[in-house]
Amino acid sequence: MARIELRNLSIRFGAFKAVDDVNLSIGDGEFVVYLGPSGCGKTTTLRAIAGLVDATSGDILFDGRRVNELRPSERNIAMVFQFVSLYPHLTIAENIVFPLRARGVARAEIARKLDWVTGVFRLGDELRRYPGALPPGARQKVALARAVIRDPAVLLLDEPLSAIDEQFREEMRWELGHLQRELGVTTIYVTHDQREAMSLADRIVLMNHSKIVQVAEPDRIFFEPASVFAGQFIGSPSMNLVDLVPVAGGLRLGDSTVVLGAAELPSGIAGHGRPVRLGVRPRDLRLVDGEGHALAVDDTFAVGRERFFTFRIGEAILQGTDHRRAGGGEGRVRFVPEGLMFFDAESGLRIAGGGRPA
Amino acid sequence: MDTALKPRSTGRLMIVGFLSPTVLLLLFMVAYPIFSLVHYSFYNFSALNPDKGMDWAGLSNYEYLLSDSGIWKRFVFTGKFVFLCVTMQMILGIFVGYRLQKTFRGRDLLFTALMLPMMLSPVVAGFLWRYMLNSEWGVVNFLVSLFGFAKVDWLGQAGPALWAAAVVDTWMWTPFIILLATAAFRGIPETIYEAAEVDGASAAYVFFRITLPMSAPVLFIALILRLIDSFKQYDLFVALTGGGPGSSTETVSFAVAKTAFSYFYTGEASALAVILLCIIMGLAMILVRHLSNMGARH
Amino acid sequence: MTATRNQAYAHLSRWILLVLLGLYTIYNLGPILWLMISSLKSRADLFAMPPKLVFEPDFSGYQSVFGVGAARDSASSVGVFDSLMTSVFVSTVGTTVAVFLGTLAGYVCSRFEFRGKGDFMFFVLSTRMLPPVAVLVFYHMMFARLGLADTWLGLVLIAVFVNVGLATWIMKGFFDGVPKEVEQIAIVNGYSRIYAFLRLVLPMVKGGIAATAGFCFIFAWNEFAFASILTTTRAKTLPVKISTASGATGIEWTQICAAGVVLIIPVLVFFYLIRRHLLMGMTFGVLGRR
Numbered sequence: 033m034a035r036i037e038l039r040n041l042s043i044r045f046g047a048f049k050a051v052d053d054v055n056l057s058i059g060d061g062e063f064v065v066y067l068g069p070s071g072c073g074k075t076t077t078l079r080a081i082a083g084l085v086d087a088t089s090g091d092i093l094f095d096g097r098r099v100n101e102l103r104p105s106e107r108n109i110a111m112v113f114q115f116v117s118l119y120p121h122l123t124i125a126e127n128i129v130f131p132l133r134a135r136g137v138a139r140a141e142i143a144r145k146l147d148w149v150t151g152v153f154r155l156g157d158e159l160r161r162y163p164g165a166l167p168p169g170a171r172q173k174v175a176l177a178r179a180v181i182r183d184p185a186v187l188l189l190d191e192p193l194s195a196i197d198e199q200f201r202e203e204m205r206w207e208l209g210h211l212q213r214e215l216g217v218t219t220i221y222v223t224h225d226q227r228e229a230m231s232l233a234d235r236i237v238l239m240n241h242s243k244i245v246q247v248a249e250p251d252r253i254f255f256e257p258a259s260v261f262a263g264q265f266i267g268s269p270s271m272n273l274v275d276l277v278p279v280a281g282g283l284r285l286g287d288s289t290v291v292l293g294a295a296e297l298p299s300g301i302a303g304h305g306r307p308v309r310l311g312v313r314p315r316d317l318r319l320v321d322g323e324g325h326a327l328a329v330d331d332t333f334a335v336g337r338e339r340f341f342t343f344r345i346g347e348a349i350l351q352g353t354d355h356r357r358a359g360g361g362e363g364r365v366r367f368v369p370e371g372l373m374f375f376d377a378e379s380g381l382r383i384a385g386g387g388r389p390a
Numbered sequence: 391m392d393t394a395l396k397p398r399s400t401g402r403l404m405i406v407g408f409l410s411p412t413v414l415l416l417l418f419m420v421a422y423p424i425f426s427l428v429h430y431s432f433y434n435f436s437a438l439n440p441d442k443g444m445d446w447a448g449l450s451n452y453e454y455l456l457s458d459s460g461i462w463k464r465f466v467f468t469g470k471f472v473f474l475c476v477t478m479q480m481i482l483g484i485f486v487g488y489r490l491q492k493t494f495r496g497r498d499l500l501f502t503a504l505m506l507p508m509m510l511s512p513v514v515a516g517f518l519w520r521y522m523l524n525s526e527w528g529v530v531n532f533l534v535s536l537f538g539f540a541k542v543d544w545l546g547q548a549g550p551a552l553w554a555a556a557v558v559d560t561w562m563w564t565p566f567i568i569l570l571a572t573a574a575f576r577g578i579p580e581t582i583y584e585a586a587e588v589d590g591a592s593a594a595y596v597f598f599r600i601t602l603p604m605s606a607p608v609l610f611i612a613l614i615l616r617l618i619d620s621f622k623q624y625d626l627f628v629a630l631t632g633g634g635p636g637s638s639t640e641t642v643s644f645a646v647a648k649t650a651f652s653y654f655y656t657g658e659a660s661a662l663a664v665i666l667l668c669i670i671m672g673l674a675m676i677l678v679r680h681l682s683n684m685g686a687r688h
Numbered sequence: 689m690t691a692t693r694n695q696a697y698a699h700l701s702r703w704i705l706l707v708l709l710g711l712y713t714i715y716n717l718g719p720i721l722w723l724m725i726s727s728l729k730s731r732a733d734l735f736a737m738p739p740k741l742v743f744e745p746d747f748s749g750y751q752s753v754f755g756v757g758a759a760r761d762s763a764s765s766v767g768v769f770d771s772l773m774t775s776v777f778v779s780t781v782g783t784t785v786a787v788f789l790g791t792l793a794g795y796v797c798s799r800f801e802f803r804g805k806g807d808f809m810f811f812v813l814s815t816r817m818l819p820p821v822a823v824l825v826f827y828h829m830m831f832a833r834l835g836l837a838d839t840w841l842g843l844v845l846i847a848v849f850v851n852v853g854l855a856t857w858i859m860k861g862f863f864d865g866v867p868k869e870v871e872q873i874a875i876v877n878g879y880s881r882i883y884a885f886l887r888l889v890l891p892m893v894k895g896g897i898a899a900t901a902g903f904c905f906i907f908a909w910n911e912f913a914f915a916s917i918l919t920t921t922r923a924k925t926l927p928v929k930i931s932t933a934s935g936a937t938g939i940e941w942t943q944i945c946a947a948g949v950v951l952i953i954p955v956l957v958f959f960y961l962i963r964r965h966l967l968m969g970m971t972f973g974v975l976g977r978r
Contacts, residue, residue: 084584105590117585121603134591134599178589188588400881405802408792412852415789416811419849420818423826430825437829482712489709502963504716508970509959511910513927514948518723521941527735529722561715566970573967573975593701608975615971622819625912629931646821651917656825663822674817678810681974 034094034108034185034218035060036081041090043076050076052242053090061216063209065233067223069265073242074222075190081220082111082188094185107186110179114191116171118163118178125159128178135182145181152211153177169200176208180215187212189221193228205231226266230254238262255387260380263311263373269340272317272350275377276308283308286345290325296369298384307377311385314340316371317352324364424667430660438654451661460637461645461662467552468641472620474556475563479616482560483567484609488597490568491575501572508565516629519558520545548638551631555639558630559620570612574605607684614677618670642666720952727945734941749946768947771929775951778840778925779908782847786908787901789848790855795885797856798863799871815853816972820913831918838919846918847908854907855900857973858965862896863889902962903969906955926951 036058043051051073058064066074079085081092083104091098099107110131118127128149132142150156153173163171172192179187192208193201209232212219223229229236230250238245238253238261246258257263263271276283282293283301292310301308319329319341332341332354339354343365356363373385431451433444455461490501507515522529523544531541544554578601586596602609624643627633633640633648640648646666650659726734730746755769793812797805828837836842866889874884890897912927919928930947933940967975 082588084587104584104588109588111585111588113581113585115579115581117579117581119582119600119604121606130586130591130599131589134586134589134595175585401800404881404885405796405800408796409808412789412793412812412856413808415849415852416815419845420811420814420823423823423830426826427822486709486712489705500713502960504713505963505966506720506956506959507716509906509910509955510720511912511927511951511955513910513912513931514723514951517930517944518719518948521726521945522719522722527737527739529739532738561719564712565716569967569970570975593698611971611974618817622821624819624821628912628916643819643821646819646825647917650821650825651828656829659825663819663825666819667822670817670819671814674814678813 035096036186036218036220037091037093037096038077038081039091039093041077041080041092042088043073043080043085044088049242051080054244056237056244056247058218058220061218063212063219063221063232063234064237065221065223065229065235066237066239067226067229067265068239068245070224072239074224074237074239077239078188078190078220078222081186082109083107108184109186109188110182110184111188112172112175112179112190112192114194116163116168116175116195118171118174120163123160123162124155124166124174127163127174128155128159128181130178131182137182149177149181152180167200169196169204172196172204173207176211180211180217184217187217187219189219191223192221194223194225208232226268230266238265240265256382257311257373257386258382260309260311260375260382263375263382267313269314269351271311271313271373272348272352274310274312274345274348274350276310276374283310285310286348288327288345290327290345290365292367292372296367296372298372298374301374301384304374304376304383308383309375309377311373311375311382312367312371314351314353316368317350318366318368319352319354319356319363320366321356321363322366324366327365329363427660427663427667430657431664433657435657436654437650437656444657447657451658452665454658455661455665463637464640464642464645467639468621468623470552471556471559471623471641472617474552475559475620476613476616478556478560479564479567480609480613483564483612484571484602486564487568487571487575488601490572501568504568505565507562510562512562512625513629515558515562516626519554519561520630523554545631546635548635551635551639555627555630559623559626562626563616563619566616567612570608571605574608575601577608578604607680610680611677614673614680618673618677621673622666622670723945723948723952726941727949729942729945731942734945746942749942749944750950752943753946753950768926768929768933768943771924771926772950774840774843774923775909775926778843778847778923779905782844782851782908783901783904785844785848786851786855786904787859787897789852790857790859790900790904791890791897793852793856794859794861795863795889797860799868809857812853812856813972815849821917824914824917827914828917836918838922840923842918843915843923843925846914847911850911850914851904851907854969854972855904858900858903858968859893859896861968861973862893862900865896866892899962899965899969902958903965906958906962909951909954 036056038054038056041051041054042049054073054077066077068074076085080087083099083102083106087100092100094107104111119130122130125146129142129146132145137145150159153176155174155177158166158170158174163174166174172195176192189208193204196204205228212232221228221232233250235247236250236253237247238258240261246253246262248256248258253262254266257266260273264273274285276285276292277287278284279291282291282297284291318324319332327343330342330344330349332339334340340351341354342349342351344350352365354363370387373382375382430444432447432449434447434451435444486504490497523531525531525541525543525546528544530544535541542550544550582600582604583596586600591599622643623641624647627639627641627644631639633644642662643666646659646663649655649662725741727749728745728747729740729743730748733740733743733746753768753772796802797809831837831842836845870888870892871881871884874888875881910927911925912931915925916928916931919925924932926947930944930951933943933947962969
C-alpha cells in the first residue's frame with residue numbers, strides 16, 4: 033500500500049504541455065478516478081506515475097519518497113492497459129504468472145499465488161487457453177489478475193473497460209470495485225466515461241486542458257461543480273447554460289422575458305457586479321401544471337419513462353424534464369431553486385448555488 | 391474480405407485472357423522440364439549425343455547416386471554450409487534488426503544502406519570476396535596480419551574455404567534477415583513492452599520471452615527461405631571457389647551442373663536434380679503450410 | 689542503490705551493442721566500398737601489400753569495360769562492352785514482358801475467385817523456389833533444339849521466366865490495395881470491365897508497377913546461373929563475362945573490379961527507387977503488403 037503525492041508535476045512533449053503543474057495527494061488504499069475528455073492529460077499523468085513517461089519538472093512521491101528516477105519495475109506498481117496487453121504466445125496461466133517469473137519468484141510461491149488469483153477471478157477453466165481464444169472482457173480480467181498477483185502497492189488502470197462491450201462492462205465494473213475494496217490497494221483509474229467514474233471512485237480528479245479542474249467525491253462534483261466545465265462534463269443529459277442579464281427586480285434569462293426574482297436567487301448574486309451565467313440540470317428545469325414561468329415549448333419527447341421538453345432562449349436550446357400529468361395543459365416552466373448554479377461568465381468558476389439536496 | 395466480383399462472361403474472358411500467357415509460359419518452363427527431368431532420370435543417356443538414344447535404366451541412376459561416396463560428400467558439404475551460414479545469418483540478422491528498432495539519427499539511411507549486399511549479383515559478391523580473401527595480397531589477410539595472426543590460405547584449403555563461403559553468404563543475406571526481423575519486431579504493439587516493463591522483466595528476459603516468440607512466425611519464414619536458397623546455392627561457389635580446392639566446396643547444385651554440363655551424364659544429373667527438387671519442394675511445402683496457418687489466424 | 693547499478697549496467701550494454709552494430713556495418717558496407725576503391729587502381733596498386741589507400745587513380749579497368757582508349761585493341765577487353773549491351777537489352781526487354789504478364793495475372797488473382805487459383809499461385813511461387821540447375825538440365829537440350837542457345841531471345845525468355853512469378857505476386861499485392869468499388873462504380877455507370885481496368889485501376893497502381901519493374905530489373909540484371917550455362921560466346925551477359933574474365937596472366941582483376949562497379953550502379957539506382965517496397969519484393973509479396 034502506498035500514499036502517492038504529485039508536486040508541481042509538469043510534462044511536456046516538445047512544445048506541447050501534456051500535464052501542467054498538477055498537485056495531488058492520494059491516500060493509502062484510496063480509489064481515485066482521473067476523468068476528462070481525451071487529450072486532457074489524464075493518461076499521461078498515469079503513465080508518469082507508472083514511470084513510462086518522464087516528468088519534465090515536479091516530483092512524484094510514493095510514501096514520501098521521490099520515485100522520479102526509478103524504473104517502472106522498481107516502483108512496485110501494476111498496470112492494466114486500455115488495449116489488451118496479454119502476451120499472445122503464452123497461455124492464460126503463463127500470462128498471469130509472468131510478473132512473478134520475470135522476478136524469479138520461487139515455483140511453489142508462484143503456484144500458491146496462481147491458485148489464489150484464479151479463485152478470486154474464477155479463471156479456472158481458462159488457464160490453459162490462449163488469449164486469442166477469449167473475448168475482450170475476459171482478456172481484461174486476465175490482465176487484472178496479472179496486475180494484482182504480486183500485491184502491488186499501487187494499481188494503475190488506463191481505461192481498462194473501454195474496449196469491452198457494454199453488457200460485460202457493467203459486470204467488470206462491479207467486480208473491479210469489489211476487488212479493490214477487498215485488496216485495499218491504492219488504485220488510480222483513468223477513464224473518459226463519467227458513469228464509471230461516478231460508480232467507482234472514492235474521489236474523482238477532473239482534468240481539462242492539462243490542468244486539474246476539480247478534485248472531489250463523486251456526489252460533490254455533481255452537486256457542487258467547481259466550474260462550468262465540471263458542471264457540463266458530469267451529468268447526463270448535460271447541464272443547460274444561459275447568460276443572465278441584470279434587470280429591475282432580478283436577473284433575466286438571455287433575451288427572454290423570464291426574470292428570476294429574489295425568491296429564486298441566492299443571496300450575493302445581485303452584488304456580484306460582473307456578468308453571470310446560470311447553469312441548471314434538466315432534472316431541475318421542470319415543465320409543470322402549476323406555478324411557473326410562461327415559455328413557448330419547442331418540442332417534447334420521451335426516453336423510456338422519462339419525458340423531456342425543449343425550449344429556446346435566443347440561440348440556445350434548453351432541455352428540461354416534463355412533469356405534467358398525462359393529457360395536461362400547456363404547462364409552465366419551473367426552476368427548482370436548489371438546482372440553480374451561478375457561474376462567473378468570464379472565469380467559468382461557480383460563485384453561488386448548488387449543493388447537496390437536503 | 392468481402393466477396394469477389396462475380397465472374398460473369400466478360401469476367402471469365404478476362405481470367406482466361408489475362409492468365410493464359412503466364413500459365414502457358416510456366417507450363418513450358420516449369421511443368422514440362424520437371425516432367426522431363428523425372429522421365430530422364432530413369433534412363434542412361436547423354437545430351438552430347440542424343441541420337442544414340444535413351445537406354446532404360448530403371449532406378450539404377452538413383453541407386454548409383456545413393457551409393458556414391460562423392461555424392462554423399464557433396465550433400466554433407468551442402469549441409470554444413472547451410473547450417474553454418476543460416477545460423478550466422480539468423481543470429482546476426484536478429485541482433486542487428488533488434489538494435490535497429492531503437493531510433494537514432496540517420497537510422498533510416500543506415501538501414502537502407504545495410505540492405506545493399508543482398509541486391510548484388512552473387513557473381514560480383516563471389517569475385518569481390520575472392521579478391522579480398524587472396525592469401526598473398528588480399529585485404530582480409532592484411533587485417534589478419536595487423537592483429538598479429540598468421541596469414542590464412544582461405545580459399546586454398548577445404549576447411550577455411552567452407553568458412554569463407556559461409557561468411558560471404560552471410561554477408562549477402564544477413565540484410566534479408568534484418569529486413570524481416572525488423573518487420574516482425576515492428577508488429578509487436580508498444581503496450582506489450584510497457585506491460586513487461588511494469589511487470590519488472592529485464593531487457594534480456596523481454597527479448598527471449600516476448601520479442602522472439604512473438605516474432606517467431608515471421609522469423610520462421612525468413613529461416614525457411616534462407617534454408618531453400620542456401621541449399622540450392624550455386625552462383626556464389628562458381629565465382630568464389632569454383633568448387634575447389636579439388637571438389638571440396640561443391641554443393642549439390644554444383645554437382646548437378648558438373649554432371650550435366652561437364653560430364654554430360656544427363657540421366658544421372660536428372661536423377662540428382664530430382665532429389666534436389668524433392669528436398670527443396672519439401673521445404674517449400676513447410677513454408678506454404680506455415681503461410682496458410684498464419685493467414686488463417688488473422 | 690539498485691537504480692544506479694542498473695543504470696551503469698544499461699549504459700555498458702548499450703555501448704557494447706553500439707560497437708557490435710558498428711562492426712557489423714563495416715563488415716556489411718566495407719567490401720562494397722573496397723570494390724569501388726579497387727576499381728580505380730592500376731594493376732600494380734591492386735596487388736600492393738600493404739594495400740594502398742592513397743594512389744593515382746587509373747581508369748584502365750573502366751576503359752576496357754567500355755571498350756575505349758588504350759584498352760580498345762587489347763584482346764582481353766573485347767566483348768566486355770558487348771556483354772554490357774547484352775545485359776542492358778536482355779534485362780530491359782525481359783523486365784517489360786515480365787511486368788506486363790505479371791500485371792495481367794496479378795489483377796485477375798486480386799479481383800476474381802476461380803477454380804485452381806490457389807494452385808496457380810503456388811505454381812507461380814515455385815519459380816522462386818526452383819533450383820536453376822535442376823531445370824537447366826532440360827533447358828540445355830531444349831534451347832539447343834529450338835535454336836535459342838546463345839541468343840538474346842533465349843536470354844529474354846529466361847529473364848521473363850525468372851521474374852513473372854515475382855511480378856504476379858507483387859502486382860496482386862498492389863491491386864489488393866485498390867478498393868473494389870473503383871470498378872463497381874464504373875460498371876454501374878455502364879463502363880466495361882476492361883475500361884475500368886485500363887483507365888481507372890491501372891493508373892492507380894502506377895507506383896506499384898514501377899516498383900515491380902525495379903525488382904524485376906535487378907533480378908534479371910544479376911541473373912547468372914541460367915545465362916552462364918545457356919550462353920557460350922555471342923550472348924554473354926555481364927555477370928557471365930566477369931566469371932570468365934581470365935586471360936594469359938590469370939584473372940583480370942582490374943577489369944573485374946570495374947565491371948563489378950558497372951554491374952552495381954544500375955542496381956543502386958533501382959534499389960533506391962524500390963527501397964520502400966523491399967519487404968514485399970524480397971519475400972515474393974508474402975510479407976509487407978500495404
